[in-house]
Amino acid sequence: MKFSSTLIGLFAGAALSLATPTALSAHPTDPTNGGEGGKVIRVTTLAKDGPGSLAEALAGKGPRIIVFEVGGAIDLERSSLRIDQPYVTIAGQTAPSPGITLLRGGIDVATHDVKISHLRILTGVDGQAKRSGWEADAFSTIAAHDVVIENNTFMWAIDENMSASGPRFTGDTVADWRAGTSHDIVFRLNIAAEGLADASHPKGEHSKGSLVHDNATGIVFDRNIWAHNVERSPLVKGGAQVLMVNNFIYDPMHRAVHYNLMDLEWAGHEPVTGEITAVGNVMRGGNSTDADLPFLMLGGVGDLAYYGRDNVAVDRHGNELPDFGRYGDTAARLVAADRPLASLDGYDIMPSSEVETTLLATAGARPWDRSAEEVRILFYIAEGRGHVIDSEEEVGGYPQIESTRAPFVEANWDLKTMTPKAGVYPGQKAGAQEHLSPRDREMRKSGN
Incomplete structure (x- = not known):
């Protein structure tokens, strides 16, 4: 399969409806509308x-809309x-250009009925010594539910870029465990990009995309981009249930999608079979990617039920990569399902051939008003x-x-959809969005 390298219109979304940035992402009803109908609170x-x-x-x-x-x-x-x-x-x-960026930290959600849209979070190591203990996620849920x-x-x-986490075992039954963690x-x-590898995390290397913790259920990854993470794009832990639709994984180093129920963590508990449904996803290797890296890898001692369709994995030269591989010598089984394990009703699923170009135009905080990063x-x-990378300083720093x-x-806003009635977002730009050097800008002016 070939991938286009053209940059024409990728970041402008000129042919897209910017009045509805997620218009190309038809999907079922979300589990929450957040603070819809609540009081408007202004950040000043x-x-x-x-x-x-x-x-x-x-x-x-x-209920509140911030x-x-x-x-x-x-x-x-x-x-x-x-x-x-x-x-x-x-x-x-709703923020005026250049939007809202959180630096040197992250967000943890430990409640329910939350919706977060159009923010940037740049955590960074902030000069901390290697393995010194600063280990923030950019974003994580902690035993939260009904979150978009x-x-x-x-x-x-320093830890995960974008995760769903919480306690592993609460109560006595599998149903109790799943109710007690994120769902x-x-x-x-x-x-979710450039998780820092050899930075201040106390465990050492920790460039991670997304963790879905043990027994988390109803976790959906719909049209996201993971780029330049060592692993976890995502990692699905024991007994978790995940749906992946039309995501793009670029330059994973040692693992892309992987499942692992670790016996050391489940001591005294019977393993629970995890579930992954993956449709129309693309993995493309980059400069950091191991040779022959599989799309999906299985580790640990727990079985994984898996349904896959139209998933593509290629190296940086466009050569096909394996669908499946292992790490560790265990009896864990990949159990192929003949039908989706999670409902696909309501999704406008793209063919994998359209995923890269579409997501480059529509994913991220403000597709109409990109940051240099x-x-x-x-x-x-x-x-x-x-x-x-190991530090934000390698790419210019904060x-x-x-x-x-x-x-x-x-x-001027539809408070139900949080879209501008005039169809134009704050800071919306026309034409392709490029980050030009002073010399580039001068050359463009002269017509060269």
């Missing part, structure tokens, strides 16, 4: 906390925002460039982001 400062901050808005109670009257960077100073109050929507699309994470960009995590989580149209990642994917301000005019 880029301060880490205090009056008018995102942290203050998240700490509120009752909008932004500021754009720029919120420096979390090596901390994470914790969402523990339910019924909330974070609408990053849509059109965000997660980069430079019914949708990840859609996100970018996003444009770099997307061009690297399109051109077959880039590699796994960005300097201008601060902006503009009022949120409630009458």
Whole structure:
């Protein structure tokens, strides 16, 4: 199978309906509408906390829609925002250009009925010594349920970039275990890129895309991009149930999709068969990818029930890669299913041949208003460039982001869909979005 390297229109989405950035992602009804119908809370400062901050808005109670009257960077100073109050929507699309970027931290969701859209999170090692203990996720759920994470960009995590986690065993039955951890989580149209490898995580190498923890169920990955992560794109742990539709995995190093029920973690508990349904996904190797890397690998002692259809795996030269492989010498079985293990009803599933180009145009925090970091990642994917990194300093470090301000005019927005009534988003740009050097800009002016 051949992949186009053309850059024409990939990042502009000129032929797409920018009034509905997820229009190409028809899907079933989401498990939650977040804070729909609740009070509108305006974020008016880029301060880490205090009056008018995102942290203050998240700490509120009752249904609420969080909008932004500021754009720029919120420096979390090596901390994470914790969402523990339910019924909330974070609408990053309402921010004036350049949107909202969280630096030096992440978000943990430990409640239910949460929707987060159009944010950027750049965690980074922030100069911390290797193995010194700073180990933040860019985003994770912690025993949360009914959560939608849509059109965000997660980069430079020290642990996972984008995960669904929680306790492994709560109660006495499998049903109890599954009720007590994360369930019914949708990840859609996100970018999870450049997890940092040899950084400050106490375990050492830890460039990870996504972890679906043991017994988590109803976890959906719909049209996401994973790029330049050593492994976990995603890792599905024991007894978990995952649906993957039209995702794109670029330059995984040692593992792409993998399943592992570890006997050391399940001591005293009978293994539970995990489930993965994967349809229309693409894995393309890059400069970091091991030779002959399989699309799916099985480790540990638990069986995996698997349904796959129209999944493509190729190396950086376009040569086919194996569908399946193992790590570890165990009796774990791959049990092929003859029909999907999760419902595909309601999904407008693309053929795998369309996945790369479509996702380069539509995934990430603000497809109509890209950041330099996003444009770099997307061009690297399109051109077959880039590699796994240990520090954000290898790619220019934390960005300097201008601060902006503009009022949120409630009458101009459909508060049910959180889309602008005029069909134009704050900062929406026409034409292809490129990150040009001063010399490039001068050459473009002269017509060369």
